Structures are given as structure tokens and as C-alpha cells.
Amino acid sequence: MLSDFNFENLPMKLYKLAIYIPAVILAIILHEIAHGYVAYRCGDETAKNDGRLSLNPLKHVDPLGALFLLIFRVGWAKPVPINLGRLRRPLRDSTLVALAGVTVNFLLFLFFSFTSIILCSSLYSAEAISALGRPFFLRMDSWGYLLQLSPETYLYLEPVIKTKWLLPIQTFVLFSAQINLGLCLFNLLPFPPLDGFHVVNNIFFKGKLNLSDRAFVILRVVFLILLLFTDVVGERISTVMLWVQTSVVNVLLMLAGGV
Numbered sequence: 001m002l003s004d005f006n007f008e009n010l011p012m013k014l015y016k017l018a019i020y021i022p023a024v025i026l027a028i029i030l031h032e033i034a035h036g037y038v039a040y041r042c043g044d045e046t047a048k049n050d051g052r053l054s055l056n057p058l059k060h061v062d063p064l065g066a067l068f069l070l071i072f073r074v075g076w077a078k079p080v081p082i083n084l085g086r087l088r089r090p091l092r093d094s095t096l097v098a099l100a101g102v103t104v105n106f107l108l109f110l111f112f113s114f115t116s117i118i119l120c121s122s123l124y125s126a127e128a129i130s131a132l133g134r135p136f137f138l139r140m141d142s143w144g145y146l147l148q149l150s151p152e153t154y155l156y157l158e159p160v161i162k163t164k165w166l167l168p169i170q171t172f173v174l175f176s177a178q179i180n181l182g183l184c185l186f187n188l189l190p191f192p193p194l195d196g197f198h199v200v201n202n203i204f205f206k207g208k209l210n211l212s213d214r215a216f217v218i219l220r221v222v223f224l225i226l227l228l229f230t231d232v233v234g235e236r237i238s239t240v241m242l243w244v245q246t247s248v249v250n251v252l253l254m255l256a257g258g259v
Contacts (some may be wrong), residue, residue, distance in 0.1 A: 019168060023175040024066065025057045027183050028077045030108065031101040032060040035080040038100040042093035044086040052080050068227065079193055091207050098198040105184035112177035113245070114252050119173060123166045181245060185237050192219050 033055070036047030051059050062078045080097070087093035190200040192211060201209045211219070226232055 034100040034104040095202040098195040105180040108180040
């Protein structure tokens with residue numbers, strides 16, 4: 001029974017982690033495959049030949065980036081190798097490659113958000129949904145979503161949950177929605193080595209900002225320091241995430257007939 005759980009105990013944390021990690025891996029893999037596939041379609045087979053169109057997570061996961069995603073909810077994967085000389089239109093095509101990953105993540109966010117609304121109608125009784133009003137199941141906090149609501153909330157919801165076996169599935173769906181949105185927004189930041197830097201470089205500087213390996217390393221260290229020791233990045237991403245999520249969910253609720 002939900003009322004028997006200690007919501008701060010290790011089993012609950014491991015339960016959440018066991019659902020969160022696959023959601024992270026899926027978001028990263030599809031992000032990177034999108035980069036590689038668009039590059040392939042634009043004439044560059046480097047990523048394909050390097051095995052980057054594979055569903056094998058070992059081909060894509062950067063250990064440090066994955067650790068940051070688990071701890072700080074922002075992260076990155078191994079950069080997809082791109083040979084600009086093989087792209088049919090290097091400037092345009094490299095921009096499309098950079099945008100491919102964040103586009104897929106945003107589409108996945110939309111998919112999982114809409115799926116969560118559909119599952120909510122099966123998970124809770126109609127009376128519960130009516131009584132709770134707007135999408136309570138998408139309420140956010142430091143971990144983000146339903147599983148981190150207070151034990152008192154769980155005790156209140158337990159009597160109106162009609163299909164408890166759907167809870168882990170709903171949790172995975174909600175985690176996936178949050179992770180994909182976070183990955184999308186984070187990678188849009190105009191800071192190397194993120195996708196946003198390449199987009200800004202190509203659109204505003206015509207690809208002329210060519211960083212040396214030393215400059216790249218220095219900027220990456222500065223960026224990691226900002227992530228680790230300040231809230232400059234995390235707080236702003238969280239604010240934008242909440243605004244985007246609320247806006248999108250409200251639209252999806254209208255499309256689904258409301259709650």
C-alpha cells in the first residue's frame with residue numbers, strides 16, 4: 001500500500017532512480033541518433049560509419065554528461081562526428097544537424113506529455129480528476145513530478161487510484177517528458193560544446209567562430225564551474241521549463257478535451 005511507504009527511504013529512491021535512468025538513456029540516444037541521421041541524409045556518413053546511428057547507449061553516452069544529467073538535470077552526450085567537407089551545403093546542413101537533436105527531444109516532450117494526460121484518465125477515477133482540477137499530475141519540484149509530492153498527498157490520492165499498476169509507467173512517462181524538455185533547452189544554450197553554440201555560430205557568424213582545442217577546454221571548464229557552483233544556468237532553465245511545460249500542457253489538455 002502507498003500509505004506503508006517511507007517516502008524518504010532508500011527503496012523509494014532506488015525505485016525512482018530505476019525509472020529515471022532508462023528515461024535519461026532513451027532521451028540521450030534518440031538525441032544523438034537524430035544528429036547522426038540528419039548528417040547522413042545531408043551527405044556525411046561519418047556518424048553512420050562510426051556507429052552513431054545505433055541504439056546502443058555505449059555509443060552515445062558521455063559519462064560526465066550523464067552524471068550531470070542525473071544530479072543536476074542538465075547534461076550532454078558524446079559529440080557526433082561531423083565532416084563538414086562531406087555535407088552538400090556545409091553551413092546550412094551543419095545547422096540542421098545541430099538542431100536535429102533538440103527538435104527530437106522537444107517532440108518527445110510533446111509525446112510524453114500528451115501520453116501522461118491519456119494515462120491520467122486511466123490511472124485516476126473521474127471523480128479524482130474533477131476534484132483535483134488542472135494537471136496536478138504534472139506538478140514540479142526538485143526531482144520533478146508526482147513521485148516527489150508529499151506523503152500526505154499520496155495518502156489523499158490512494159483511495160482514488162483505480163489502476164495502481166500504471167503508476168510506474170506514468171512515472172516513466174513524466175520523467176521522460178521532463179528529461180527531454182530539459183535536454184532540449186540545455187542544448188540550446190549558445191555555449192560550446194552545446195548545439196546552441198553551433199546554431200548561433202552558423203546563423204550569426206557564418207561558421208567563422210573556430211575555437212582552438214585549448215579555448216574549447218577552457219570554456220568547457222568555465223561552463224562546468226557555472227553548473228556546479230552557481231544557480232545561474234539551472235535556475236533559468238528550470239524557470240523556462242516550467243513556463244514551457246505549463247503552456248504546452250494547457251494546450252494539450254484543451255486538445256484532449258480538458259480535465
